[in-house]
Amino acid sequence: MTIGKIIGGSIGEKILIRLKSNASVDVGDIVVCEDTKTKEKFFLKIINIGISSLISNQFVEDIAGQNLEHDTDYNLFDSDDRFYKMCEAKILKVKREGKLFPARSLPNYFMDIKKINEEEFDFINKGGEIEIGNLRLGTESFEGIKLALPAKKLISHHMLVVAATGKGKSNFSKVFLSGVLKLDNYASVVFDPHNEYYGGSGEKGLRDHPLKDNVVYFSPRYEKIPGAENLAIPTSELEPDDFFGIVNLSSAQKEAMMLIFREYKNEWIKKLLTESIENFMKIFGEKIHRATFATLKRKIQHALELEGSKGLVFSIDEASGVSVYKKVKNAVSERKIVIVDTSMIGDETEKIVASSILNRVFRKYRVAKQKSPEVFSKMPEVLVVFEEAPRVIGSEVLSEGKNIFERIAREGRKFKVGLCAITQMPSLISGEILSQMNTKVILGLPAPADRNAVINSAAQNIGDENIEIQMLDKGEAIITSPFIDFPMPVKIFLFEDVLKDFKVENPDKKITLSIE
Amino acid sequence: MKIHQKIMEFISKNVYSKNEFEFKIDNFKIFKDVESIGNVYAVDGGCGVLCDCGSYIISKIKIGVTCYENMKRVSSSEKVDEYYVFAQKTDSGNVIKIFPEIEINENEIKKCKIEEVQNEIRRYLEWKKIEELSEKITSNDVILADGFFEKIKNEHNIVFVCKTSRLRSKSGRPLLSCLNDVSKESIKNEKWMYKISENEYIVKFHEKSRFCYKVSVKNLNNIEYLLGVVAYYSKDPEIIGYPYPLLRVDKIARIRNDEKKTENRKLKNNKFGKFLVSDEDAAIMHELLDKRMYR
Numbered sequence A: 001m002t003i004g005k006i007i008g009g010s011i012g013e014k015i016l017i018r019l020k021s022n023a024s025v026d027v028g029d030i031v032v033c034e035d036t037k038t039k040e041k042f043f044l045k046i047i048n049i050g051i052s053s054l055i056s057n058q059f060v061e062d063i064a065g066q067n068l069e070h071d072t073d074y075n076l077f078d079s080d081d082r083f084y085k086m087c088e089a090k091i092l093k094v095k096r097e098g099k100l101f102p103a104r105s106l107p108n109y110f111m112d113i114k115k116i117n118e119e120e121f122d123f124i125n126k127g128g129e130i131e132i133g134n135l136r137l138g139t140e141s142f143e144g145i146k147l148a149l150p151a152k153k154l155i156s157h158h159m160l161v162v163a164a165t166g167k168g169k170s171n172f173s174k175v176f177l178s179g180v181l182k183l184d185n186y187a188s189v190v191f192d193p194h195n196e197y198y199g200g201s202g203e204k205g206l207r208d209h210p211l212k213d214n215v216v217y218f219s220p221r222y223e224k225i226p227g228a229e230n231l232a233i234p235t236s237e238l239e240p241d242d243f244f245g246i247v248n249l250s251s252a253q254k255e256a257m258m259l260i261f262r263e264y265k266n267e268w269i270k271k272l273l274t275e276s277i278e279n280f281m282k283i284f285g286e287k288i289h290r291a292t293f294a295t296l297k298r299k300i301q302h303a304l305e306l307e308g309s310k311g312l313v314f315s316i317d318e319a320s321g322v323s324v325y326k327k328v329k330n331a332v333s334e335r336k337i338v339i340v341d342t343s344m345i346g347d348e349t350e351k352i353v354a355s356s357i358l359n360r361v362f363r364k365y366r367v368a369k370q371k372s373p374e375v376f377s378k379m380p381e382v383l384v385v386f387e388e389a390p391r392v393i394g395s396e397v398l399s400e401g402k403n404i405f406e407r408i409a410r411e412g413r414k415f416k417v418g419l420c421a422i423t424q425m426p427s428l429i430s431g432e433i434l435s436q437m438n439t440k441v442i443l444g445l446p447a448p449a450d451r452n453a454v455i456n457s458a459a460q461n462i463g464d465e466n467i468e469i470q471m472l473d474k475g476e477a478i479i480t481s482p483f484i485d486f487p488m489p490v491k492i493f494l495f496e497d498v499l500k501d502f503k504v505e506n507p508d509k510k511i512t513l514s515i516e
Numbered sequence B: 001m002k003i004h005q006k007i008m009e010f011i012s013k014n015v016y017s018k019n020e021f022e023f024k025i026d027n028f029k030i031f032k033d034v035e036s037i038g039n040v041y042a043v044d045g046g047c048g049v050l051c052d053c054g055s056y057i058i059s060k061i062k063i064g065v066t067c068y069e070n071m072k073r074v075s076s077s078e079k080v081d082e083y084y085v086f087a088q089k090t091d092s093g094n095v096i097k098i099f100p101e102i103e104i105n106e107n108e109i110k111k112c113k114i115e116e117v118q119n120e121i122r123r124y125l126e127w128k129k130i131e132e133l134s135e136k137i138t139s140n141d142v143i144l145a146d147g148f149f150e151k152i153k154n155e156h157n158i159v160f161v162c163k164t165s166r167l168r169s170k171s172g173r174p175l176l177s178c179l180n181d182v183s184k185e186s187i188k189n190e191k192w193m194y195k196i197s198e199n200e201y202i203v204k205f206h207e208k209s210r211f212c213y214k215v216s217v218k219n220l221n222n223i224e225y226l227l228g229v230v231a232y233y234s235k236d237p238e239i240i241g242y243p244y245p246l247l248r249v250d251k252i253a254r255i256r257n258d259e260k261k262t263e264n265r266k267l268k269n270n271k272f273g274k275f276l277v278s279d280e281d282a283a284i285m286h287e288l289l290d291k292r293m294y295r
Helices: A057-070 A118-123 A169-182 A251-274 A277-287 A290-303 A324-333 A347-371 A373-378 A395-399 A404-415 A431-436 A448-457 A463-471 A495-503 B003-014 B106-111 B114-136 B175-186 B220-232 B244-253 B257-268 B275-281 B285-293
Strands: A002-009 A015-019 A030-034 A041-053 A083-096 A099-101 A112-115 A130-137 A140-149 A159-162 A186-192 A215-219 A337-341 A381-386 A417-423 A439-442 A476-480 A488-492 B028-031 B039-052 B056-069 B079-090 B093-099 B142-146 B158-162 B191-195 B200-204 B213-217
Touching: A002 A030, A002 A083, A015 A041, A041 A463, A118 A140, A130 A169, A130 A476, A140 A169, A140 A488, A159 A169, A159 A448, A169 A186, A169 A337, A169 A381, A169 A417, A169 A488, A169 A495, A186 A324, A186 A347, A215 A324, A251 A277, A251 A290, A277 A290, A290 A347, A324 A337, A324 A347, A337 A347, A347 A373, A347 A381, A347 A404, A347 A417, A381 A404, A404 A417, A404 A431, A431 A448, A439 A448, A448 A463, A463 A476, B028 B220, B039 B114, B039 B244, B039 B257, B039 B275, B056 B114, B056 B244, B056 B257, B079 B114, B093 B106, B093 B114, B106 B114, B114 B142, B142 B220, B142 B244, B158 B220, B175 B191, B175 B200, B191 B220, B200 B220, B213 B220, B257 B275
Parallel strands: A159 A417, A159 A439, A186 A337, A186 A381, A215 A337, A381 A417, B039 B142, B142 B158
Antiparallel strands: A002 A015, A002 A112, A015 A083, A030 A041, A030 A112, A041 A083, A083 A099, A130 A140, A130 A488, A439 A476, A476 A488, B028 B191, B039 B056, B056 B079, B079 B093, B158 B213, B191 B200, B200 B213
């Protein structure tokens, strides 16, 4: 059915469409225009809708005023002809002789605009492995068209998941991880500050997944959760690097940490916290100022949340059993998903846990690539999921020193380590890091500053999607990536539905996004 | 004293006085709108000079008809007929040629100025269209037309609405304005008609309208129904108080400047049209000056 006609526009700007009076069109809809003169088929995305009239604005205002102020009895004759809706659209692709091309031509005046049929989405090439949702046009989703993201490249090229509270960040991440679980050559390390990924107390999580054996869960309250591992880290396993860029430290304090570490090796924290300052002064003399010792002692004790020699995660006791770090590295090698429950520890402690784990995982990959390329080639790609990412890759944090997260964002893809940064305030993340996040999953951002930050750093031009991003409802997303044809509107699956459907063999036609 | 003030002082002393119009209150009649049970047709014509070469003129005429039923336009009944007129001044009178050919009494238009020919033909075609339409309408249908045609034979429901009028009071003020002023004081928030001659009324079709119009109706037996129906169709807020079908038909019959330019180009850009460029120069200077110096 014809829903509108082309009435103007340009390739560089927007295509203008006058809508038929009974046409129902939403921002985000994809429509099609078949030019009968050139035989080209244009796929257009609606980016804005407005109302318009053949009558000058002054008259329109007068009409409203007369009715409001004087209750004037009136009737709008030919109202469909004179008062109508207009759309702005952008050309996604042009199909010519069966092949798709970027938009370098325009449809002619008065060409019909029609709603797109499911069959017409054959222009989306196959290739993705991680099914994340259905194609969404405006507010309507196409159940028959499942969209899958290509894990290869996409994971190690980093992801940014952005949304305001309640828009479905965690649901998306769980759906994505569910997809990762099914794949052979991928692993993930998830830091979970809200304890929502593993599941429990009525909330579904990865422990409810049929492939739950490939999930390893670390928690300080491991005793209450069957199958959970103890998140207990002796301070002897920590290194100064684990604190850099995470704990606010002056240069003098960093230098002092390095000196103490060199002197005492794995006992450096134990000594720092237990030795008297006088003893330290005797050993280090003028190399470290008295006040520096005192401050450092206080900062590290606070950062590790130690009460005496023990904290919830860290303790200065001797290590017993297999270290958490080793277990995580093994799980990653075995292509498993590691979930680290940090919900009961403070912000700084959580960052030290994450930083120390990632330092070791990243080091393993880096060393493998340099020393054993063959081993490295067989290692799985690993995705690091970190919530409230500005805490570790925010401009303000990084201005005080670099950390492992920033390093992964910059260098990770060379070593098959990707970062999935989740945040509701992308504007706080440094612009350089944002542009390193090649794939962006945008789930509704009301704040203009956050939208602009994402739009300006996107791999594709999504400036035209500004209004749509603002209006995205819960579970609705726009995904932009250099590895897909165009910014893709998606209705993300509900994780609960993914769990249910996992057992059922799905005979539906699977249409997926293309790999470049 | 500034000249503008002088002008207005003169007019107010000589033309404007509160007692200059002796209206009869009984001639004012309040009426209500009537929901039409038939169709409402509107007829109007438009014309424009496509090419003025001084000694001859080529013009275009459009005669439009529109139809409304229950306030909705009946698209299939809307039609525009187009005519082209060649009018040349010769010593033996005007040479007139109409495309496509129609039967017309050329005696009158042979004598008038060639620039007036198109208007005369337009009026003739409008009249013909109204006559033709009046043959087929039912007793509940109404035909609306702009202006007035004395020679209309059929007394069916034809309502002529004049947008402007030269009618004047004794002192010379516009009659429409005098009546409007009086009505503002004595007939508020009502539609009214005021009889000024056997077939002519001054009518306000909407209580909130600023304007009243001179209306001519031949079928006086049905006057309240006819004016009531017109009032029912005069509620469009774009020009409240003016019958919307007339607004619509004016729009489709109007010849806009863009259209004139396009037609002019088409006349010149064919194998017989080359001489038109130089011929047109004979009369185009005024237009050129307008465009270049006073725009």
